[in-house]
Amino acid sequence: MLSETVDRRIGVIRASGHLSAQGADLLRGTARALREGGHRRVVLDLAGVQAADDDGLAVLRRLRTRFAEDGGELVLQHTRQLSADPV
Numbered sequence: 001m002l003s004e005t006v007d008r009r010i011g012v013i014r015a016s017g018h019l020s021a022q023g024a025d026l027l028r029g030t031a032r033a034l035r036e037g038g039h040r041r042v043v044l045d046l047a048g049v050q051a052a053d054d055d056g057l058a059v060l061r062r063l064r065t066r067f068a069e070d071g072g073e074l075v076l077q078h079t080r081q082l083s084a085d086p087v
Contacts, residue, residue: 001017001018001023002015002016002017002018002019002020002022002023002024002026002027002049003015003016003017004016004026004027004030006030006034008034008037010043011034011039011041011042011043012042012043012044012045013027013030013031013034013042013043013044013045014045014047014048015027015044015045015046015048015049016048016049016050017048017049017050018049018050018051018052018053019046019049019051019052019053019056019057019060019082020052020053020055020056021053021055021056021058021059023056024055024056024057024059024060024063025059027044027059027060027063028059028060028063031044031063031067031074035067035070035072039072040071040072040073041072041073041075042067042072042073042074042075043075043077044060044074044075044076044077045077045078046076046077046078046079046082047077047078049078049081049082051082052082057082060074060076064076
């Protein structure tokens with residue numbers, strides 16, 4: 001299960017728990033809401049995430065690409081502990 005804490009003022013999402021595709025969907029919705037609310041740059045802090053599956057990581061990769069295509073930036077922090085492959 002994944003939970004999130006959001007600082008809407010500065011566009012930061014802090015996640016904790018297990019990152020699955022379902023949890024990544026939660027993060028995607030929050031990140032999109034921040035983007036639509038005027039944040040060009042959104043930071044997703046994954047320091048509190050203890051584990052992640054491939055599907056969850058794939059959702060975040062696609063979301064980062066979509067942000068870039070839209071002229072925004074999704075910054076993924078603390079990903080090294082989640083996967084051998086760069087996120």
